[in-house]
Every structure is written in structure tokens, then in C-alpha cells.
Amino acid sequence: MKRTTYQPLILAGLICLVIGSSQTALARKGMPKHVIVIGFDGLSAKSITNGAKMPNLHKLMDEGSYTLQQRSILPSSSACNWASMFMGAGPELHGFTDWGTQTPQVEPRELNHYRNFPGIFGLYRDKAPSAEIGYIYEWGGMRYLADTLAISYCKNATLLQQENSCLNSAIKYIREKKPNLCAIIFDEPDHTGHSRGWESEEYMTKMQQLDSYLGKMVEAIKEAGIMNETVIMVVADHGGINKGHGGKTMNEMQTPLVFYGKGIKKGYRITQSTMVYDVAATIAYMLKVKQPQVWIARPITSIFK
Template sequence: MKRKMIILCYMLLIVGVSYGQKANKAKELPKHVILIGFDGLSAKSIRDGANMPTLRKLMSEGSSTLEGRTILPSSSACNWASMFMGAGTELHGYTTWGSQKPELPSRVVNSDNRFPNIFGLYRDKTPKAEIGYIFEWEGMNYLVDTLAINYRLHTTDCTVPAIKYIKEKKPNLCAVIYHEPDGVGHSKGWSSPEYMNKLTELDKSLSEIVKAVEESGIMNETVIIVTSDHGGIKTGHGGVTMEEMQRPVVFYGKNIRKGFTIEESNVVYDIGGTMAYLLGVKQPQVWTARPIMSIFNK
């Protein structure tokens, strides 16, 4: 009898510790995740002194790296797909800069007949969540679970609708994806004065979105992620140079380490894994992403 009581007490202790750990983790996770993406923003431009005070503030007061890598090819659709889908082209099947559907059969598909992505996975976990998706390049429309999203907008300028949406709806998950500076990179060059001027302009948009999060009253429960899909060299991208493959990755907000440089290797699909962790979403087996765990306060 005494032995049974000891075993029972031990089991209750284990259950209590497990419950406590889960409760502590829930307290550390944000209620809101805002992803801001700039198509074609290179890590090299930041190293070269791009005038982006807002981005640099988020870097200094958050966790960041200028060594995040693309998958190959270092082009748009396949990398945005990897970011949302937690895996590379070999599994999700989007293989080109302008893929509108998988050129390779997706290894697994969900009820929306798409490879599992963060929007659909989060919707399945949290049916009442507010999920937004605002983008400038039409090609972004083919890379997400459209049925999982409350507010989806293709626009010529993300900033004003993003501000309005964040203030009014306080989304739990929102992606805001700009088409620039990719366009200027292709027309004028990735190291051109025009490209660097465009970065300053985009930084002002970033500042306005951050301000909207603050004014909405949700900043204390938010993690903001700023990143891109690829860089560029001369007037192109898609190759294997570091100028094309290295991207900035910045995390800022609740429980994120301040002034921390991410040393661990990370690929574009690890953004999806980190978003899943932040949102309490279990990664499907087919994902190859790894959450970037070093960014969190212990």
C-alpha cells in the first residue's frame, strides 16, 4: 500500500511539473506575430551602411543575423513558399521564381490541397484566430492557404492597409510582404544609389507599421519578424553568390533577447519553424524547419 502511494505521488509530481512547464511556455509566447517581408532585401546592403534606422533599432533591441540563407534557387516564389511551408523545394515542389503551383508533386497536401503551411496549420490549431495577409506582388497569392485567412489583400502599397488592419483587428498572425526593393534591384542594380534610397523609403514604411502595433496596444504581446526572400547581384538573382543568398533576419518583441546576434545557421524555411513555435503550432513531420531557439530569453 505504501509503495502504491509513493508511485501515485511520483506520477502526480511528474504531471504537475509537465503542466507547469506548459503554463510557463504559454506565458512566454506572444499572442501576435507580425511578419514584414521586403522582396530582394540583401544582407550586403545592411553591411554596406543602408540608411534604415528603424530596422537597425529593431536589430539592436532584438535578435538578428545577416547570414540567413535562401534555399536554391535564390528567387522569390520558391523562397517565400519555403518560409511559409517550413521546407525546401524538394518537398513543397515550388521550384522557380514565379511558381504558381508546384512543379514537383508536393510530398503531402492538406485539406486545401496545398503543402502544409503556417497559415493553415495555425487556423487548424486556433479556429477563431485573426489571420491577415497583405502583399504587393501578385505571385504571393499562390503560396498560402487562402481559405485559412480572414483578410487577404493584393495592393500596390502595403503600408496604409496594414496599419488600418493592425489597429482595427489586432491580428494574431499577419504577413505584410512588399515587392520592393526587388524591382529597383532589377532595374538599377543591387548596389546602386537608387536601391539604397529605396531601402530608406521602405524603412519609413517599417517604422509606420511598428508604430501601428504600438498604438494598437498589443506590442507587449507581439513578436515582429523582418526578413526577405533573397538578395541580389548586379541586376539579378537566382544564383549561388553570397550577395544573392544571404538575407537579414530580425526578431523583436516579447521574450526576444535584446542586442543578440544569431550565430546558429538558419535557412529561409526556419522562419516558418520559428513562427510555428511562437504560435504554439506543432510542426508536421514533412517540415524540415528548425525553430531558431537562441533568440529567446531563458
């Protein structure tokens, strides 16, 4: 008698499990083959709402999905936030606690076989050994925040080199190598914010210049013939106020987060709460990388069609 009673319940449970698995599989279809992350250090959300002239960024926002309320972890400074963005967790777990941290100041909760806290570059390399992975940056401190041994092409295009070195390196790399995953991180408008002030005339002019860089990188992706299989992400680590950052104001903590490309909803404004470490989870979701238990990040799934 009991057997007859429970059999329908077991069958119903199995059906739900199959349906749930099928829905998950369908949700992961149509994901991009290429993810290009373009980062601008110190790009504040407030400067965008206050009229910064960035037509290329606005085009990606209008034809993609975005939020201007992405929050940094605290402190609202560089190394700890870039680390969180790539490592899917906060400083309490990965150990990078300050603006210029080069080695963890808090013991990491977990280490991978690269001897780092698990990050998206190493996780993707383990999943796709033959993938082309790029990492191009201006600020030297970025070197310590990624699994460089997992990266195919790693270049520190410092500000001391010729102007536009980072941009030119990125364009050449995208055209020639068609990376599956690439992060290109500029060290501006942070420098201008510190020297002239966030939202100063000089800061707004620098944002306009960076927007032109964004447009050129989009063109490079098109010229590489991979645009139809690419998602472009525009990210930032923190904003600023007056001539500094690191504090708890929304000007310092809120940054833009923009998604554009294959499978991304058009004209969609993200209303859910998002944190800087959710970037890693969303990249992992798109590239079908299993998220490690030690991450606290959540993929932003509402942006997908």
C-alpha cells in the first residue's frame, strides 16, 4: 500500500528533475565563444549620469544590458576590487585587501594548483586547455591579480611606454588571435581623477578619449570576424569623489557594468543588485565554467535573451 502511495511522488520528482535539467541546458545554449572584458580604472557611474560624452558606451548600453549601480567591495580601491572581479569573492576570502596589494594580506580560504585563490582565468584554462586567453593592462599592479600561468598572452603596456600602447596592443591581439577570453584594463580615468578631480573638466575629457578607445576595440572585434560570437563587457573597479577614493560614498562605490553582444538583451536595464565579484560568475556562466564553492558571486542571468 505504501509502495503504491509513494511511486507517483517519486515519478513526479524524477520528472521535475529532468525538466529542471533541460531548462538549465536550454538557458546555457546560445552563449558566446568569445568574452572581451574592457576595464577603465576609476570610471564612476555618476560621471555618466552627469553627462559625460561617451557615445560608444551609450550605444552598447542602448543595444545591450547595463546597470549604473554596480557596487565595489570595500575599500573602494583598485587591487582589492580587480581581484574580486576576477576571483568571484571578496577580500575576506581571496586576501587582497588594499589598493596596491600584491600578495594576499589575509590567508586565502582556498588555493588552486596555480597557488592562487581560484580565478576565472585559471578555471577557464582548466576547462579549455587550448583556449586563447589574453590579459593586457597598464597598471603594473594588475599582474598580481590573475593566474598569469594560465594566460596565453600577458602584456603590461605601461603608461611610461608610447601613448595608446595598451589600446594598440589590444587591437593587434584581438585581430590576430581572436581570443576566447580577454581582459583589457586601462589605468584611466583614475590618474586624471587623482590629479584633477573626479568629474572635473579634465576628467570628463579623459572619459571622452577612453570612449574613442572603446569604439576602436569594438571595430577590432568586428574586423576579426568574431562579433557575432562575442560578448563585450565594460567594467570598472571603483569611482571617486573630489581627488580620491577608497571610502563609503556612492560616488566612490558605484560603477557602470555593461554587456553587449551575442545572446544579450537589448535596451535592458539591470534592476537586480550586482556586486563587482558577480562579473567573474557571469563570465563563468557564459563560458560554461563550473563555479567553485568558495566563490560567493552570482551570475547575472537576467541579461540573457
